[in-house]
Amino acid sequence: MNKYFSVIAAFLYKEIKTTYYYKFHxxxxxxxxxxxLVVFYYFCSLISKEYFKFLFFGLLFSKIFSYTTTVLIETIKQEQFSQTIYNILSLPYYELTVLMLNFFAKTILFFFDLTIFVFCSILFFGIKLNIAHIIFLIVFTTYTIIIFLWYTIIVCSLTFLIKKFEHFIYLLNSLIDILSGVYFPTTVLPKVLQNISCLLPTTYILSFLRETITLKTNYKLLVYPTICGTIFLPLSILLFNFILKKILKTGKLTTY
Structure with a gap:
């Protein structure tokens, strides 16, 4: 176990150095x-302050979901572009393990980024959260990241197989945001889109977030996302193994 922590620490050090070097970015x-947030706050103030609160938690969830599903894409793209992907995957660990350790290191920094985002919202935009809410958000973020690891691994696998696949994922995530109720309630969507929304685990997790913040916790909302995560995680690992073996045989791992 210590060896894994050492690898995470090494990746974390690398990320901190990179962030410092590109601090302007x-x-x-x-x-x-x-x-x-300022733009949304202004437009929401024309409607109601309650709507901004609704929207804020949608944006918060979108930020968590977007990070979870795209961070490894960015990592792979960066390593392929700099021709160092083989160096990363040549560590004496299973390839997916290396990527996950890198993912966990980046997640530590993401929690720091998310904390700043939340506290700025509390200080400047009137979002009222107490200590219990903050603790809940930490647990909720951890749960969301874990439950969507399957999606992350699938996207990561397809990134190896389909070059510049990240552009499609950014578009897909934007559609998922809309269908999950990030910006407005799903009830205002056309009936067909409401039916699609009901199939997305993101819809239920976001509803759980909003209801819990308003002290109306309904754990039944987490049943469907948890089942999806449990079923698709092993399938995503199988897909990753299959695609990686294929890519290694063709020698196109470093091609971006």
């Missing part, structure tokens, strides 16, 4: 999130 990303 990190500042711009943070300012973009802040500007996004």
């Amino acid at each position: 990190s500042v711009i990303k943070f300012l973009f999130s802040l500007v996004q």
